[in-house]
Amino acid sequence: MNPNTAQLLFFGVIILIVIGLMFRNGRKRQRDAASMTSGLKPGAEIMTASGIFGRITAIDEAENRITLQTGPTSELTVHRQAISRIVTPVAEDGTSLNGEPVVLEDAGADPAFGERVEPAKQSDEDATRRSGGGAAKGSGE
Known part of the structure; x- marks a missing residue:
């Protein structure tokens, strides 16, 4: 096969793939617009x-x-x-x-304005990790 023919065939395949992707994206946009209109x-x-x-x-x-x-x-x-x-x-x-x-x-809506929300309980390990390690707990000084 001639190198020029192979190159031309390669570019032809690339162009067909790009055109196929364009049609696919157009259909997807139409579907999204139709679902938005129905909503x-x-x-x-x-x-x-x-x-x-x-x-x-x-x-x-x-x-x-x-x-x-x-x-x-x-x-x-x-x-x-x-x-x-x-x-x-x-x-x-x-x-x-x-x-x-x-x-x-x-279902996971934010609380209403002024509504109290109890903070999540922290374990001792989390508190130790956030305070900078074990130095704050057991230094003994």
Whole structure:
């Protein structure tokens, strides 16, 4: 086989691999966008691209606008494409409590403001290791 032909064949294979990876990444992005769109429902907590957190109160499909409740009395209207991620999705089974959708809560959530949390107990070995060894315990001076 001619060296030029082998080189041309090698570059052709590389180009085909790159094109295949591009198609695969495009499909993955489409799947992620579809799952994000299906998760945008009233009651879901989201984060915008600018870092604003809020709960969806209304969705206007015709105008591609989403109304967010960012505080007790404040609401923002943002474009649908400004949503970067869903923080807390709405329950899939459609359950509601007093007419409001039930939102799935994070099991490892931080404690509420002002709530006391007991610190984890330290073993004697951990305390000795953090204090700089055994010199602090048994120096006898």
